[in-house]
Amino acid sequence: MGISERRLREKEKLRSAILGTAWRMVTDEGWQSLSIRRIADAIEYSVPVIYDHFENKEAILFEFAKEGFQLLAKKIEEAKAKTKDPAEQLRLIAYAYWDFAARYKEHYKLMYGLGMQGCEVEKCLPEKTTFRKLVIEPITELIEKGNNPKANPCLKYYTFWSILHGLISIKNMRGNAVSDEINKMVMDDAIAGFVKNLN
Amino acid sequence: MGISERRLREKEKLRSAILGTAWRMVTDEGWQSLSIRRIADAIEYSVPVIYDHFENKEAILFEFAKEGFQLLAKKIEEAKAKTKDPAEQLRLIAYAYWDFAARYKEHYKLMYGLGMQGCEVEKCLPEKTTFRKLVIEPITELIEKGNNPKANPCLKYYTFWSILHGLISIKNMRGNAVSDEINKMVMDDAIAGFVKNLN
DNA sequence: CATTTTACCTAACACTGTTAGCAAATGTAA
């Protein structure tokens, strides 16, 4: 009865080939160049085979978006685990977020629809919630320790995220017109201000 | 010799018809639905006529982007003119920016490529520089008056803009999942924190 | 061995942006 298992393996292999090829295209030439037909060409199968593995093109994009959200959550978790000081945690989280967006640029663009038509990422709620919880925790701690206990952690989380996302979006837009050093200085400054304001 | 002038007027009229039709499509059905062919259908001309007035589709998008940048600069200018207190100016500018992004949603998406493939907006430098100058001025003033004169206005401007753009981007992403009140509270909080940190 | 399932392909549909080439109308000059 190894036959059907071999078949499953082969099917899985084809699926991986599709995703692998797609990913190579994206990193080489950007999301714009990704097309079902070109994937089919590259894996040396006909076009409808792709649709045996993915409902449509968006389903392929979604796969990468999910990967991105999971990876981001992991990175944030790792960064946070490095210290117990909540202020330091927030700083490390911000760095990790920044690093993720720089290292996995195409993922980030897809996840948040930067300069491209994003895909429906509503289904990534679990991963997003993880991120949210990881950030809200140190914020809550800092608020409790600070002298402004009426501050709303959820609201502050939103602010924190907005700062990061705004910086990264603008950085992505401008290409390399502004040096990374300056960009990082802006982030440092913004996060320092944010943390200071929590007290 | 009014003939050639009439012709020019008619040509201009057709150009307006193209832009007007395009804009109606965008507001009715989003950027995604905008196509040269549908514009041609709507104005009851054949497709190549569009190309007599615009080099390509991007040139049409660019027209709206430029309009957006100009309008934004105007709104910011008006908001700033309402007071002479730099802190208050920054608050009013932030409100105006927010209001612009809400009122001219499709413009904003196009200008910064949110959830769509944006167009080359590098040519809008004058309008962008206007915005930049309008914001940097009160920031510089505040820094000079404050007790942290070594702060870099340019860097702070970048931070200010990032906060606003981040908030708006995230708001746009989430659709109506978060109420406008909360969104505005986040902005108020973030801007207040930013201004406080300038001193 | 017959039947069903699976794998896979060709060819099409309905779109997209863009352009070559032609025909008719109009303007200009002899």
Place this chain on the structure above:
DNA sequence: TTACATTTGCTAACAGTGTTAGGTAAAATG
């Protein structure tokens, strides 16, 4: 008025896109 040149607008095509209907041949199943 006639001859030429320009403008205006069109049809039809090219080269892509995502997606799917329908058919064939191989493989697995009863």
